[in-house]
Amino acid sequence: MFIVSFPYAVVQGGYWAILSMIVVAYICCHTGKILVQCLYEENEHGRKVRVRNSYVEIAEHVWGKRFGGRIVDCAQIIELLMTCILYVLLCGDLIKGSFPDSPLGLSSWIMVSTIPLLACAFLQSLQRVSMLSFWCTVAHMLINAIIIIYCFTRVTEWHWSDVQVRINIWTFPISLGIVVFSYTSQIFLPTLECNLEDKSKFTCMMHWTHLAAAVFKAGFSYIGFLTWGFATKEVISNNLPTQVFKIIVNMILVAKAQLSYPLPYFAAVELLETSLFAGRPETVFPACIDNTHRLKIWALICRVALVVFTTLLAIIIPHFAILMGLIGSFTGTMLSFVWPCYFHLKIKWHTMSITYKILDIAIIVIGLACGSIGIYYSGHALTRAFQGLPPSPFHGSKHD
Template identity: 70%
Template sequence: MFIVSFPYAVLQGGYWAIIAMVLVAYICCYTGKILVQCLYEEDETGKRVRVRNSYVEVAEEVLGKTIGGKIVNCAQIIELLMTCILYVLLCGDLLDGSFPGLIDLSSWIVLSTFFLLPCAFLQTLQSVSWLSFWCTVAHMAINAIIIIFCLTRASVWKWSEVQLKIDIWTFPISLGIIVFSYTSQIFLPTLEGNLVNRKKFSCMMHATHASAAGFKAIFSYIGFLTWGVATQEVITNNLPTQTFKIIVNVILVAKALLSYPLPYFAAVELIETALFQGRGISVFPSCLNDKKELKIWAIALRFGLVLFTMLLAIGIPYFAILMSLIGSFTGTMLSFVWPCHFHLRLRWYRMKWYEKATDIIIILLGLVFGSIGIYYSAHALAQAVHGLPTDPYKTHMPVAPKLVKISEPKSDNN
């Protein structure tokens, strides 16, 4: 979904952003594979046996049930809820760009949330999967429309506007957006466990990450070449005619609404597993009655979670910067640091020296990327809240002195 902001990432990071799209894809592919390796142990005969079923169980094994599982669980919930917030905010941005001046951004966000309230009744992954299917159909249509339009403008592409230098105030924002787009580690243990042939997991990871990196790099590059420095945070807002923009944005709004249920459902599942399994097992009673139906108060809490994402979307209406901040925080930990740390702790004596070196380098990269990204994204968000440019060097630009015509004094003949 967030590929619509990738041309904006090229605006902020130039060619280095495109390189980062490929590099981060490689790192996330690697860390996804080693995370799944942590689910297995070898028995007396040397056969691999799956002894863990989730990211949280791996964390509990390494860091302990008291701290490890809770930390990773909180990070996953934050990542999923922030994804929900971004979908709601994206709907508002798209509608506001399609119908400027009709109502304000906050009103569009509230209107979009109205269509998301039925998500509170979702109880099975089967229902979510059908919504995700139609989401994919809309996604393919949008990508095709934008790419075809950009190719028709190839004769006027702005090659010279792609920068080679790194702007330290904007590149970390691009990097955070890129990292956030590859954070699939939350779902990989479940995905691998449901494969018909688990031996093909590595092949699947290579194919998906290679194709994702290639498509994102090409899409971002030609998208930026088409509009250059005028590229907006959501690329569809750059479309030339209002009618064309409305058609594309409405399809994209439908896709965003259809994308919302999956992270929302996953977040609800994690919250209910952690807090609502019943007295004696968790802090709060179970959300289900004897007939496995949601209790009234449980439905109310789910409604409240939808409204919570709406309120945060209204309170922080900066799509790309918010996405960067989340990617720099939870994205680097879930996709870079923790998988490598857990891999080193669980398989240290069975690893070759270069595997250990690779894990350590990725941990250091994750910590550096995360720290820099959090600082600069938070700074950019603070600047944006105050209506200032995200680059501080553009905040205090010298103002040209106003030229005032001074009349010559009249000669005094007396």
């Protein structure tokens, strides 16, 4: 969904942002594979046996049940809820861009776009969520085709000289956070691998999907930026020339964002219910489901409150690209870079080659460095955005 902000990442990071889309894809492919390796141990016959079922169980094995699972659970819930917040914020931003003369502001459009999402509180089946995700994919393919075709109609006007080689230290970390955030799939990989009919194809699947993602994201970002140059907006569809064209594309994107919302919302609800609402004495609170497998009234109210919570945060922090960069720098680097490599080293140290050890340690160092820098600069940019200022403190240049 967030690929609509990737051309804006090129505004902030130039060619280095495009390179980062390829490098981060490689790193996330590697960490996804080694995370799944941590689910397995060899038995006495030398065969791999699945002894763990989730990211949380891996953390519990390394850090202990008291803290390990809770730390990863918190990071996963933050990542998922922030994704929901970004979908809601994107809906409001797109509708506002479609109707700039409307008396309603961004906050009002965010609240309007939340109304259909309240129905997500009733979701209890992953099958229904997957059907919504299917239509989300259809809308995604349609939008990408429309934007790319339009960009190629403007090929004679492309801004080749606008793409920079130099790094702007004030804005590039934001771009990197956006890129990392877009590749964070480690939360879902243990479940995905468990449900594959042929688990031996998992590595092949990881290679092809990450290769395809890297090629498409880099190409889409480069083409989008070349079309509008430094005038590229945070959501690229807001750059479209005519208001009617912009409204059509933005409304499809709004539908796509709303169809995307149920998956992270459902995953967050599942994590919260498993860790807090499984029933006493296993958890602090009673179970959410009664004997007839229906949601209890108070549980439904809590689910609705969670949707409202994501809406309120979207209203409070109305800066889409910077917020995405901040989240990517925080939970993204830990879930996708640091923790998979750390767990792999702790669990598989005695069976790993020296090459894999060096690679894992290097990714940990890169993740910690990029995450720390990204949090600082994204936080700084978000503070300036609330003050109505551009991300960089240096004014007057076309790059700001």
